[in-house]
Every structure is written in structure tokens, then in C-alpha cells.
Amino acid sequence: MITAGIDCGSQNTRAVLMQDGKLVAKALLPTAFDADLAAQTVFEKALSDAGLKREDIDRVIITGVGREIVKWGDGEVNEVGAGARGARYAVPDTDTIIDMGADSCRVIRLNDDGSIMKYEVNDKCASGAGTFIEAMARALQISTEQMGDFSLRHTKELATNAQCVVFAESEVISLIHAKETREDIAYGVHMGIANRIASMIRRVGLTDRFTMIGGPAFNKGLVSCMSKVFGREIQVPDDNQFMTAIGAAIFAAENQ
């Protein structure tokens, strides 16, 4: 059986194809202005990469914030359910998942059997999301991808205070004026995020087997700050950006 999972995020849209529990194709495109068009295009790209046709796919499940816009799927699943399945696929014994997207952050606590025990979502405020890191990278005049390496090269424990993206931009500029290095500021920014996520973690309960998924999981500086704050190692699967789409494809196979 071949199933597809499409994750319509606020910034990127991803499609994966899975055959009998194995990933066979994955594709990613920016969501841009038309979530429906992005979903169709990315799905076609995954199909052509795998040399498959639309008729070969048994079920297509849509997830992500844009899932209500995309009407042509065979069903939908929310990001919490999809993220949990995806993370478990990559790290079978994980029990706490940090799923950070461009505009939101979710912390999901699982039972031993993989079912969801409880979860916390912040989608009201950009302070714990990828957008925050992007805005700070802009203020530091480095790319978002460089944030991690800069942060890992920090030489002191710089703390930042601002929670709001808008205020944090001014704070970063003041720190630059105060001759703090970009490395130390990047570290301070990541520690700030890690501390905010820590308060979400406390609400679901601290466990041992952390997994981080979503685009910002690429940021090694952020992951290292989180490990430091939680006092736990954090697993980051290779296809961290595709975990929610993979979870949707697994959901598609489960719910025939």
C-alpha cells in the first residue's frame, strides 16, 4: 500500500510518499501565497521523483495549518497527531516531542504506546517559533542557517530579556551597539527561546527521551541551548522537516 502525507505549513509545504511503512519520496516547496497550489505542486513533485502516478496512491492525508484550504485529500489529521506519529517513526521510544515551526511551537508528551498523553501549543506569539530566529538573524545580518554555528562559537553567557520579536529586534540592535559579538548575541537569543520552551515542557512534565522536529531543529545552536536548559540530550531525526508529513502518511495507512 502507498500512502501520501502532505504538511501545509505556514512557511513550507511538504509531501511524502510511504510504501508499507517505508519512505519512498519526499518534496518541499515554500507555501508562498497559495497553500492549495503549493500542496498540489509538491505532491506532483514527490510523485514524479518516485516515478508514480496519482492513481498509485491509496490515500492522501493532509495536515498542517493550511489543511482546511486543501480540499482534495482523502482526509486530514491535526499537526499534533501527525507530529507524534512522525517522531515515533524516526525515534521509536521517544516520549516528548518538540515540534517547532515557522509560526508556532508544540510540545507533545506521549504514553509508552505512542498515544498522546498531553500537549502544549503556542501559536499566539512568535516568541518560541522559527520566525523569531529569522528576525534575529536579520538584525545580526547573518543568514538563518548561520545562527546555529555562530551560537556554538559563543564565548560568554549572554542573556537576552525581550520576549516579543518586535522588542527583541531592538534589544539585539542595542547589544550590537554595546559591542557584544554576534556569536554571543546568537547564543543569548537561543537561550531565551530554550527558556520559553522549557516552561511549556514543565507543563507537560519533564521526561528523558526528547526529540525535536520541524525546521528550527536544523539549528544546532538552538538544540544545544535546549539540551543545556533541560539537562537532557535531544534527538534530531535526519528528515526533521518532514516528520509531520510522514506522520500524516502513517495515519493514512492506519485508518483505511
Next chain:
Amino acid sequence: MAEIEKVEYWRWTESNWRNPEIPDWHGSLITAGVDIGSTSTQAVIMADGVPFAYSNMRTGSNSPDSAIGAINWAMKDTGLTLEDITYTIGTGYGRVNVPFSNKTVTEITCHAKGANYIYGPTVRTILDMGGQDCKAIHCDEKGTVTSFMMNDKCAAGTGRGMEVIANLLAVRVEDIGEMSFQIDEEPAPVSSTCVIFAKSEATKLMRSGWTKEKVLAAYCHAMALRVVRLLERNGMELDFAITGGIAKNVGVVRRIERLMGIQALKPTMDTQIAGALGAALLGKELVEKKRAKENQ
């Protein structure tokens, strides 16, 4: 190739003022208040308890320079020099950075005192909407603070949030209020709390065919809702007055009035100088107390 002028829509107009009713001052006491806010800096000079001159400028990256710039601009046509000022109080977020001040006082105390002077002793609730925070303050008939609540964590409901929207829609921040009423009917408020998300939401609304005016109405409405929640948590006691830069934005002020079903007192002076004015008044009281003690 034609040069494209880069307009900074958030830039509000700086101003200074000198009291025309005091052509030549021969009194006994000059005090000053300097309010270094996150966004704007004001200096108010009082001659025997009457506003003599003031300036209202943007805070630069260096607070001491902003303080000196503001006091010099306020003194410009008064014939005064720093030596003529008996007592100066620094207030606001950058109050420790007023090099020529004799004392610092928090902006909450100063705003209540200043609002008491501007709006009269009947004021009990003051909403101070600043550049990076928003405060609901209760005070007594003397302008002494009895309680307050503030939001300084999130840009939603602050002047900075409004500036972000002004830049996005390419509308001068000073025109937002009037423009937000050029609509057929009041739209639903922008649903995002976070300014960053509200920006994406506003972009989507524009793309779906909304006019700038309608988007501004939805944003002013959302901001009014946010501060009304703060006001309600701290409790509303009449009379009610609004100070700070956003008090000049009728789009937000009238919507707050509509939501609360009350009228805010009409300001007789620049609402942004309330903090500095309060500081200068407190300075005057302090000096008078000290002089009275010495004369005993």
C-alpha cells in the same frame, strides 16, 4: 534611473513649544522633567509651576544625548540655560541616563502627576499608551498612584505595534486614526495577537481586496480590545484619561471609548508630555518642601 524616496512611515513629527503667555519670566523657581521613553523623549520646563516650554523628540540610540538634545530644544527660545534650572527629575525607561538630573522617579508616578495637571483632579484612571508598553494607572485627587497594571512584554497594544503596521501599509502613523474611519462598516478585529502574525494577517487581508482603511480599522479595533482588557483587569473608575503617543490616534481612542461605553477626557496639551510634566511638577514640590524646611 529615478531615485525612489524611502519614506519612513513610522516617523511622527517632533515638536517644541514655548508658552506665549510668559513673554519674560522673572519668577523664583524653574524646574524641569525629562522623560526618556523607549521611543520618544520629552523635556518640560516649568516656571513657578506653569508650563514654560517643552520639546518632544524621538529617542536616539544614545539616551544621554537624547536628554541633552531635548532639554536644549525646550530651552531654545526661553533665554534659559541649564544653570537656571533649580531642579531636574529624570523619568521613563532611560531615566538613569539624564546626566543633568537631580533625581529619578518612575514614569508611572510621573504620568499620574502629569495627567492630574493636564486633565484636572477628577482623573482616577489613566491609560498610558507608550512606544513599547501600555499601563493602566489609578490615582487619587492629588495625582498619587494607588494601583497600576502594565504590559511591557508584548508589542501588541503598544505604539511599536502601530508603527509596524504603518510601515507595512505605507501610511504615516499620524494619519492612521482618521483613515481608520473611512470605511462603510466596522470590520472584525485582526485576530492575531502577535504583531508579527498580525502583519501576515494584514497582508492576507489586503490581498483579498480589503482597502488600507479597512485593514487599519481592523487593527485599531484589535488594539483597542487588547487595552480594554488591561483596563478591565485593573478596574475602571471615572474620570478616565489617556496619555502617551497613542492618545493622539483617534482610531484607537474612539474604539476604546465605544467598547467601554465611556468618554475619555479631552486633552488640553500634548498627551506625550504627561510624564515629563509630572516630573517637573514633582521637582517643584520637592524644592518647595526643602525651602519651607530651611525657612523654619
